[in-house]
Amino acid sequence: MVDLSEIQAVFIEEAKELVLQFEESLLAMESILPNSDDEIINEAFRAAHTIKGSAGVVGYDHIVDFTHFVEATMELLRDHALNPCEKLISTLLECNDHINALIKCLESNEDFPQALTDAEAGLLESLKSYSGLQDQASSEQTVVENQEATQSFRVSAQFYKACMVDGFDPLSIIRYIESKGSTVEVDWLIDEVPALNAVTPDELELCHFRMQLEIHHSTREDINEAFEFIAAESNIEIAPIEDDKPTPTLVKTDKQPTKNNKVKPKNPERMMKIPAQKLDELVNELGELVIVSAALEDHTKTIRDSALTEIVEHIQQLVSDVQSSTLQLRMVQIGETFNRFSRVVRDTSKELEKQVSLEIMGAETELDKSMVEKIVDPLTHLVRNAIDHGMESPAQRADSGKPEYGTLSLKAFHDSGSIVIEISDDGRGLDKEKIKEKAIQRNLISPDTELTDKEIANLIFEPGFSTAEKVSNISGRGVGMDVVRKNIEAVRGTVSVESVEHQGTCFQLRLPLTMAIIDGFMVSVADAKFVIPLDMVTECIELPLGNGATRQTDYINLRGTVLPFIHLSRIFDLPTNPKIRPSIVVVKYGQLRAGIVVDQLLGEFQTVIKPLGALFEKMSGISGSSILGSGDIALILDVPKLIHDFAHEPESRKLANS
Amino acid sequence: MSNLTIVLPEVLTIYEVSKVAAKWQLMLSDDTTAVAIDLSELLEVDAAGFQLVVALAQCCTEKPLSVIGVDEHHSPCALWLLNTLVASNCAQRR
Amino acid sequence: MTKKIMIVDDSASIRQVAKMTLLAEGYEVIDACDGLDAINKLDDGKINLIISDLNMPNMDGLSLLKKVKEMGQYRFTPFLMLTTESGSDFVSQGKQAGAKAWMIKPFKPEKLINTVSRILA
Numbered sequence: 001m002v003d004l005s006e007i008q009a010v011f012i013e014e015a016k017e018l019v020l021q022f023e024e025s026l027l028a029m030e031s032i033l034p035n036s037d038d039e040i041i042n043e044a045f046r047a048a049h050t051i052k053g054s055a056g057v058v059g060y061d062h063i064v065d066f067t068h069f070v071e072a073t074m075e076l077l078r079d080h081a082l083n084p085c086e087k088l089i090s091t092l093l094e095c096n097d098h099i100n101a102l103i104k105c106l107e108s109n110e111d112f113p114q115a116l117t118d119a120e121a122g123l124l125e126s127l128k129s130y131s132g133l134q135d136q137a138s139s140e141q142t143v144v145e146n147q148e149a150t151q152s153f154r155v156s157a158q159f160y161k162a163c164m165v166d167g168f169d170p171l172s173i174i175r176y177i178e179s180k181g182s183t184v185e186v187d188w189l190i191d192e193v194p195a196l197n198a199v200t201p202d203e204l205e206l207c208h209f210r211m212q213l214e215i216h217h218s219t220r221e222d223i224n225e226a227f228e229f230i231a232a233e234s235n236i237e238i239a240p241i242e243d244d245k246p247t248p249t250l251v252k253t254d255k256q257p258t259k260n261n262k263v264k265p266k267n268p269e270r271m272m273k274i275p276a277q278k279l280d281e282l283v284n285e286l287g288e289l290v291i292v293s294a295a296l297e298d299h300t301k302t303i304r305d306s307a308l309t310e311i312v313e314h315i316q317q318l319v320s321d322v323q324s325s326t327l328q329l330r331m332v333q334i335g336e337t338f339n340r341f342s343r344v345v346r347d348t349s350k351e352l353e354k355q356v357s358l359e360i361m362g363a364e365t366e367l368d369k370s371m372v373e374k375i376v377d378p379l380t381h382l383v384r385n386a387i388d389h390g391m392e393s394p395a396q397r398a399d400s401g402k403p404e405y406g407t408l409s410l411k412a413f414h415d416s417g418s419i420v421i422e423i424s425d426d427g428r429g430l431d432k433e434k435i436k437e438k439a440i441q442r443n444l445i446s447p448d449t450e451l452t453d454k455e456i457a458n459l460i461f462e463p464g465f466s467t468a469e470k471v472s473n474i475s476g477r478g479v480g481m482d483v484v485r486k487n488i489e490a491v492r493g494t495v496s497v498e499s500v501e502h503q504g505t506c507f508q509l510r511l512p513l514t515m516a517i518i519d520g521f522m523v524s525v526a527d528a529k530f531v532i533p534l535d536m537v538t539e540c541i542e543l544p545l546g547n548g549a550t551r552q553t554d555y556i557n558l559r560g561t562v563l564p565f566i567h568l569s570r571i572f573d574l575p576t577n578p579k580i581r582p583s584i585v586v587v588k589y590g591q592l593r594a595g596i597v598v599d600q601l602l603g604e605f606q607t608v609i610k611p612l613g614a615l616f617e618k619m620s621g622i623s624g625s626s627i628l629g630s631g632d633i634a635l636i637l638d639v640p641k642l643i644h645d646f647a648h649e650p651e652s653r654k655l656a657n658s
Numbered sequence: 659m660s661n662l663t664i665v666l667p668e669v670l671t672i673y674e675v676s677k678v679a680a681k682w683q684l685m686l687s688d689d690t691t692a693v694a695i696d697l698s699e700l701l702e703v704d705a706a707g708f709q710l711v712v713a714l715a716q717c718c719t720e721k722p723l724s725v726i727g728v729d730e731h732h733s734p735c736a737l738w739l740l741n742t743l744v745a746s747n748c749a750q751r752r
Numbered sequence: 753m754t755k756k757i758m759i760v761d762d763s764a765s766i767r768q769v770a771k772m773t774l775l776a777e778g779y780e781v782i783d784a785c786d787g788l789d790a791i792n793k794l795d796d797g798k799i800n801l802i803i804s805d806l807n808m809p810n811m812d813g814l815s816l817l818k819k820v821k822e823m824g825q826y827r828f829t830p831f832l833m834l835t836t837e838s839g840s841d842f843v844s845q846g847k848q849a850g851a852k853a854w855m856i857k858p859f860k861p862e863k864l865i866n867t868v869s870r871i872l873a
Contacts, residue, residue: 007772011765046762046807049836049857053805054765056858064858071836164672166852167801167830167871170705175873188746193709195716197686201679204710205672205828226870229853275797672828673798702753 011058012107015051019100022047026096030089041084045074051099062112063102069124070095073131082131091126098123150182152241153223155213160233161206168230170211176226182218186211214241276369279329286326290607291627293319330370334412334421335363337372341383345408348384354391355405362412367419371511374491375421378484382423382507383408385480390427390505400502402426418493418535419513424506430499432456438465457497461485492623494589494640510589510640518609518626522602522634523585526574529634531607531626532596536587536639540601543582556595558586566596566646568637571621589640596637609636620645660689663726664714665696670707679710686717693718695749697736698727708742715748723749755872756780756797760790760804760816761834766857770803773861774868787811791819794826800872803832805857806846817849830871834859 025044029036048071055063070092076082098120105112159170174184189210194203215223220238227236293316300312338360349356386408394404411422432453439445439459459465463482488495493511512533520531521540541558555564563586569576577599584595609624623638664682667674686693693714715723725743728736728751743749757779759770767783774781782799784790786808802820806813813833820826831851835843843854855867 007765007768010768014764042807046809049807050763050766053761053834053857054763057766057769057861057864059860075836164704164706165828166850167828168852169672171708172871172873176870179869179873186742188708188712188742190709190712190716190746190748193712193716196679196682196710196713197717199713201676201683204675204679204713205706207705207709209705209709209712225866229870232847232852275795673825 007058008106011054011060012103014054015103016100018047018051018054019096019103022051022096022099023093026089026093029084030086033084033086033089036084038078041074041077045071045078048074060106063099063106066095066102066120066124067099069127069131070099073127076131088130091123091130095123095127150217150219152214152216153218153220154239154241155211155215155223155227156235156237157211157213157227158235159207159210159230161208163207163230163234165205170207170230173226173230174213177215177218177222180218180222182222183216185214187213274329279326280370282326283330286323289319290323294605294607294628327368330368331366332369332372333363334365334367334372334419335360337376337379338363338410338412340376341379341410344380344383345387348387349391352388352391353393354387355394356387356391356408357405359407359409360411361409365412365414365419367412367511368513371491374487375493375509375511378487378495378509379410379421379423381480381484383410386423386425386427386505386507390425390429392428396428414513415510418510421509421511422506423509424504426504429501429503429505430457430460430497431501432499435459454496454498457499460497461495489641492638492640494644518607518624518636520605520607520626520636521585522605523568523583523596523598524600524602525568525572525598526577528572528574529602529628529632530568530598531605531634531636532585532587533636533639534604536589537585538588538593539586541584541586541595543584543597556584558595561593563593563595564646566594566642568596568598571642571646587639587643589643592643594643594646596639596642607634660687661692661694662686662690663694663696665698665727666700666703666711668699669702670700670710671702671704672706675706675710679713682710682714691718692721692724694724694726696727697725697732697739700727700736700739701733703735703739708739711739711743712746712748715743722747725749725751754778754780755800756782757801757803757868757872758782758784758790758793758799760784760787760802760808760813762786762805762808766805769861770864773864777865777868779868779872787813787816787819790816794820794823796825799826799829801830801832801868802826803834803855803868805834814845814849817846817851821850832867832871 022044025040025047028040029044032040048067052064052067052071055061055067073082073088073092077084082088098116101116102112105116157170159168163170174186177184189212190208192210193208196204220240223238224231227234227238230236293312297312297316300309342358345356345358391406391408392400392402397404397406406425406427408423408425411424413420435456436445436451436459439456439462440447442462442465444459444462444465445451461481461484465481485495488509488511491511493509495507495509497505497507499505518531519534521534521537523530523532555562557563563584565584568574580599582597582599583601584597585601586593586595607626607628609626621638621642622635623641624636626634626636628634662685664685667678670678695711695714711723723743725740728740740749740751744751757774759767759774759781760783761767761770762785764785767785771781771783782793784793787804788810790802790804791811802816804813804816811819817831817833820829820831830853831846833843833846833851833854834857835846835854836857846854853867853871855863859867
């Protein structure tokens, strides 16, 4: 049952207004006597009708019962079965006052005083004397609990031709009957369905088939109800099947499976559902707008006209605002996604006989809607993996002094332009020795390489890596972590892992907040232009002369820490010009930093990311492209990938240590 | 003598029947003798959709329709459609 | 595939109760306060059922019904009319125009659920 106390305020508010409207209409009717005006009468009728209707659904039956007669009288007036006269209108006005009094009692939570109830009888008598209305049962249909025993029936149904066009679906009728606990066997009589090659397409929107049903464990009332609407124009015959002994069981008294009200009423905030495609189109169009307005701004700079410049600046500001607002629309709370995992956790832990409880933090953290579907698979894999490999069995946990229930937590938060999702568990942690062994076995590292714990842990993302001894069909073998990483990288994100043996493991996903528009920092190397995501840029410096630093150097010492270089000229095979003193754009991604070596710094720049064509997709280090106002193309650098590939090698650390 | 395989769309309800019927009509030719329907994409069907498939079956006077694209892991409505077509003698499982 | 229902009634109480009741049953719900509002809210997406009062300002239920039937993609949408018990000639007008299901106002939430599920099960 719906919690009605919440809408009492709405009803009272509405009812008070309606009472006023009713009074106004009645007074208007009175003032034009002996003439009458259909429109005013209709207005009055509608007021009474709505009071009755609203009171009914909210459950104030007393008001319903009284107003019923008022409404019925108004209906007679509206249908010209009765003529308005002064006395009738006076009585109606008194009735309206009475309704008002009833509502006031509701508002102050008082019982109806005796005086009121007494007056009521008198009013109703007066009304009836005018309208000739007889006492009627309350207009509300009471659902009679049917204690009929269930039986079997044979139903022969010939539906009227246009039934499906009117929105009826015989399958729905069958499902309805089944939902009451009956079983239905259907014989489709299709001999009159025309052949496809002998008929016009819209003929097939009409119903040409008949049905014969055998229904068990049902009642005539349920079947009548099921066919009620479609029966009016169809030929439905229902006959009990006598040879079956009627089962003496009583009809279940709750006819519908009653759901608890799981859904809290939505916030007072009005919500709208928008087809995702429309939003995507809007974002796209917005992107074009951004590009064109950038071109406008460029061009305006060449014309020295301060009034024009001011206007264009204003436009730029508006465009920027619209853009922010639109991108906001695409954001959804990650809680919706996280909630799906309760089921996954429950099923997986049951299957593997582990005891796991799920903790969710940061559910209100927002991310781009288009991102959501893309991360569900990798998240699912990581969750299952954590339960499968990470969690010890309850017995093992008890042995090592841990609580039997393992905790798996999903946490989300924003951090410098990214959304971070952490999947952590308090299980057995990663076995670093085993991982190292395996990596050596597979020639991923040389036997005497020194690696930090974190570097060892992250080896699990290398392709073909799986140390699980048994292949469970939960997380599979070897198709796991590197596919997870690929999926995350495909949305310009990164994934890393940290672990403490016997204590637990934490996977961290970093994802960009939006995939469509980027605030970037434009740079050039030779003739090529590149865009670096602004949220990853920390500073720009000139390549310091001296210190033996040249274009060939791979790193510098920046205020005490090693800053590895990324030479775009090398990566993209571009010519270098010894006359130009290069600049360094220092970028940061998570804990890692690097310096991107470029020829020129071209400034901040906002642009729409266009996906790469097939030709460029293979190109590592580029995550998209953008069309400039001039028509040129700028390539958007995939900073995380570049840092990972070129600046994060264990070798570079070795250099630093030497 | 030609065989024809028709892939049913994801949704086949009265809203789609007229368009899909016209499309299938074009696919049928005079010498089509055997028709197979592929249910692997089917997610939603109603009585009108079912009727359309029956109409298709009524064209294939020589052999009943073959049904492919249904397996245990499939959407319940594909299974339902297969079973109902078989029960009505319109189709057989390939 | 969640089913979507549109409820059209000029009473805020009725819209609210109907909406809450139907949402709790797992349907998606759009509400409108009269025929005109309803037309504006038909957003090209599929609507599985339209529940409408007959007597409303700005565009009443019958006009809404006729308008909707003219709109290509809502041609097949079933229409549930809300009516007073003696409004029998409205019911027959409605039927002629294509609305074949009806429910008497006022209704209890359970009755609403029951009637809707007969059409949308």
